[in-house]
Amino acid sequence: MLALNERALRLIDEMIDKSDKLKIEVEKSAAGATIVDCGIKFKGSYEAGKYLTEICLAGLGKAELTKMRFDSRSLPAISVFTDSPALACLGSQMAGWKIKTENYFALGSGPARVLAKKPSEVYKLLNYRERSNVAVIVLESKGPPPDSILKEIAKACRVDAKQLYVLVAPTTSLAGSTQVSGRAVEAGLHKLLKLGFDVRKVRIAHGVAPIAPVISDNLQMMGRVNDMLLAAGQAWYTAEIGKIKIDKLISRVPSSASKGYGIPFYEILKKAGFDFYNIDPELFSVAEVTITDIKRDKKYHAGEIDFHLLKKSLNI
Secondary structure: OOOHHHHHHHHHHHHHHOHHHHOOEEEEOOOOOEEEEOOOOOOOOHHHHHHHHHHHOOOOEEEEEEEEEEOOEEEEEEEEEEOOHHHHHHHHHOOOEEEEOOOOEEEEEOOHHHHHOOOHHHHHHHOOOOOOOOEEEEEEOOOOOOHHHHHHHHHHHOOOHHHEEEEEEOOOOHHHHHHHHOOHHHHHHHHHHHOOOOHHHEEEEEEEEEOOOOOOOHHHHHHHHHHHHHHHOEEEEEEOOOOOOHHHHHOOOOHHHOOOOOOOHHHHHHHOOOOHHHOOHHHOOOOEEEEEEOOOOEEEEEEOOOHHHHHHHHOO
């Protein structure tokens, strides 16, 4: 199997070939890193968001643009499938690298995390390590990183800055909104991990979530993209259940199991002083989860799509 960063680089090459169609811009930084603007100065697109999602998954998953119907309305949506859920989602897609300085902030996803071991406990659990001459990172940020940060990322990944590939999309862009909704599988899987389930036992996973319409207010948009997962994200897992009391565990997986659930995420964030660490961690999941026991072909289900909360979030 190709190294994860090399798999992701193949997808970047496809993006670059389609840059006009995807409405993205590719440029070199002073340090020599390749920067792909997916929604800062350039408009970006849903298709660019699909590529971002697959790159976040390090090429170990497939994403498709689709739509979801809610009552008499429908919204654009993104569907994701992977047969390497733990490595693709937690080892690569999870926004596990917080990049913060006095003047810059970004959440980092993608296979560069493997090289930098961000966070190290994930790769200890997965028993996975990788060395590569190239590093690929996706940043959720309002702007491109300065050269000082690019050099720090390259150093953490043990690659030359000229072999660093950085894709940037703000939440307030089509591509940014799309790639957040592309995290339905990851959100549910991460919740399972927090609840003590051995995520390495999950063999196949599929997820879908609507894509939030873009608005210019960054904090309001942050609320919307999270609500797409919390109120309407769906995830299906096929796993080895073993002797786990899955009925009790699965009831705690949906976002609605959180005591903070029930109002739009922006309002929750506002009450928390716009500090994610003040929010009940049980909230971060999807609305609906189904787990199939691979050995018994028995299904377990919890949660449901919350039409009322979705409409309130989108003001419809």
